[in-house]
Amino acid sequence: MSADVLDSGEGRPVPAGDALLQVRDLQVEFRTRDGVAKAVNGVSLDVHAGRTLAVLGESGSGKSVTAQAVMGILDSPPGFVTGGQVLFEGTDLLQLSSRQMQRFRGERIAMVFQDALSALNPVYSVGFQIAEMFRVHLGTSRREGMAKALELMERVRIPAAKERLKNYPHQFSGGMRQRIMIAIALALDPQVLIADEPTTALDVTVQAQIMALLADLQRESGMGLILITHDLGVVADVADDIVVMYAGKVVERAPVHDIYADPAHPYTEGLLASIPRVDRKGQDLAAIKGLPPNLTRLPSGCPFHPRCPYRRDDPCTTEEPPLYEVSSERGSACHFWDEVVGGDHRAKW
């Protein structure tokens, strides 16, 4: 670990090794008419300056809810944070008042959402919405705010930015809108950026452009990036570390190459095995059997056991697996991780 100090871009030096953001044992539940759903069940993760953490999982795994809880923008009711800590440079964000948290948002932590068309306000120009960051947080004048908005639009590579400042969100293409959202998020040079499925709604070539843009911007500013996605392909290019979530828990965490080369959890293995590959033409597609669990009625023991080919009745159906330490950098929440690691990753699928 280098003793160098990274400049996070705001004159606030951060030791390279320490995490900017540490989530510890986060618990979030949703109280619905049909019962209490444990959407996030003891999630822990770290985000470091200059590094990208990918949070991988399918719908309902709790990844977006985790992000929303970190930002403090959970829909409450029906969502409630019932435990854990979110430590940002030592401060527990969950203990802050909403006023105090509001100062963090946008300035220190920012978020980019999936569908830019609905995430941007349709009745205000994009220039207005970007400039708003400066006007509200820094008190800049309207004219200066617009000038800075223009700079940002150019920084995220929107062509003919000057003419388009006054345009409205619906007048842009999907990729351009996403860039605008990124511009808004980066306006005040946050230390952490959370991107919640930023490219899911875009087609493949635009996806690549946006991911490249994010990578470049991160390199320039040294911010920590949390990339939430369900797309393994996107992750491979961009991420440094991966956390895989299932049914509200972290089931595996590892540096990116380790996960692809040698997964340590059956779910991760299943995900990788289900990717269609050209060289396996003519063979059946592998898929993980069954459906994700109903969060109001989780299975006993390991939540993945109904679908797991490695499962034994004991202890899989009785004991919830903790995050076993596979190595100093890897963890797996599977009682039989040692069978998964190093094995034939296609055999059981």
Added chain:
Amino acid sequence: MPDPSSPLPGPGQGGADKPVHIAAMAHGETATGPSGADTVGKPRSLWSDAWHDLRRRPVFLLASALIAFLVVVAIAPGLFTGSDPTFCDLSRSNQTPSASAPFGYNKQGCDIYARVLYGARPSIAVGILVSLGAVLVGGTIGALAGFYGGVVDSVLSRFADVFFAIPLLLGGIVFLSVFPDRNLWTVVAALVVLGWPQLTRIMRGAVISVRDADFVTAARALGASNRRILLRHILPNALAPVIVIATINLGIYIVVEATLSFLGIGLPPTTVSWGGDISSAQSSLRTAPHVLMFPAAALSLTVLSFIMLGDAVRDALDPRLR
């Protein structure tokens, strides 16, 4: 708008469902498949869904009970009172409620209780008839305009706009002021003529949103004729907002009729009506408020019931509000 192609729950193992659909799941219903062999199966599941929801809502139950009661009163007021509403004895003028006359007597000495009961019929009749008429006329025109689009739509929409440009009450006043004799049917006709455009707009909007749905395209690809598509596929789905508005409007039509009677150009004074009674009660408001209060309360309660019913039905049919 209702989407009949909503995802059905898959073959779950003991309740294994997509967690994100928790709130959207129709109350644990596990109907997995079209409820009938014909193509109207899917739309029906929205209605049965709504029905299940409605059955549990106290507002709906209360409103329905009230309306049922009122309809009974309207059909057979004699069941509830032996008095004759038109028999008036001036010596009893403005008497307050007593054992023999639960609502007291009005200025002419007529039994208010009996008048309130008998007054239910014209009000409710107007409400129902106008609603039916407006839905039939407006709904048909709106469906045609929405379905065929193009020139047909333009012409029909402009036509509706013309009638829409004349506000309901205002137009009713003009319309009825030139009719030499007035009765229930002229009032109904006046309100239908002025009220149908609103339903046209609703129906047209609903048809347009459904017309472009995938299942319609599918039906067309399977060779269904225009008429069949319109009747079997589009209408059942487009009907929901129309019914909601028609129900709510029922209450409003009753109010408008009462207002017209109040102004003296609604139902003739020989008919026992709530509006007329309220109008004649104006002069004795200070000395005998009960003369106005009872018919007014009856009227308001009736209107409230219909509006509550419409509200409840709308909430039940709108998936977003779940």
Added chain:
Amino acid sequence: MGRYVLRRLLQMIPVFIGATLLIFLMVRALPGDPVAGLFGERAADPAVVAQLREEYGLDEPLWKQYLLYMQGILTLDFGQTFSGREVTDVLAQAFPVTVRLALVAFAFEIVIGIAVGLVAGLRRGTVFDGTVLAATLVVISIPIFVIGFVMQFIVGIKLGILSPTVSAQAPWKDLLLPGVVLGSLSVAYVMRLTRTAVAENLRADYVRTATAKGLPRQRVVTVHLLRNSLIPVVTFLGYDLGALMGGAIVTERIFNVPGVGFTIVRAIGLRESVTVVSFVTILVIVYLLANLIVDLLYAVLDPRIRYA
């Protein structure tokens, strides 16, 4: 934007023609002799009838009569009342009063309706919200004339705070009570509409984005939420003007406001159809213009319409 305006203006023309035609037909082509209507309750002298028929062109074919009527509208010559006054004079005197009354009602429904609706929408599901919903429902169910009577009785007579009737000059003070009564129905609708729009938009993605941007709650609500929520309310307001005109007739009658509605009611009683027809025509024109303005306002509020 310009094209949108032009399109709306052009659309209005056939509607205007159609509406006036409709009014004309309603009055002239229906059973009942318009000349007898001119005489009101009095008996008709055949010679005078014949003369009047000629004067008013009633022997002409219907289409010609319509053109005469249209000519009257466009030149603002509506003929004379029974008492010999020019209808336009009567209109000029009564119209401003009704405008003031309507303004009071409008201000009431906009300010109170939106404010309460906003709070109710922000607090959806709470006791406050439930109360607002129930109260608005009750108000909508009670006919405006009942509300008028009751308010007149309680506020004007029993409590004596405001004058129960309006004097001839109709000062603003006197118009306060009738204005509130007139707007009572509309305020209930505005409250509900605002509440629903706010409650829906509160869950919208762009509100979440605004919060994620670190904007203070107050700004999120007033700048982002409100602007979007007001769009359906604005459209309603245009339609509401028509309802207000009908309601004004009732309100003016109850409170003796010497406005357009009052005049129409009196004219109906006298069977003075020329007054009725011309006043209604004017009101319809006002209504059409108001709707046009609302449509334009809609485009200002929602840029997606502008560039459609």
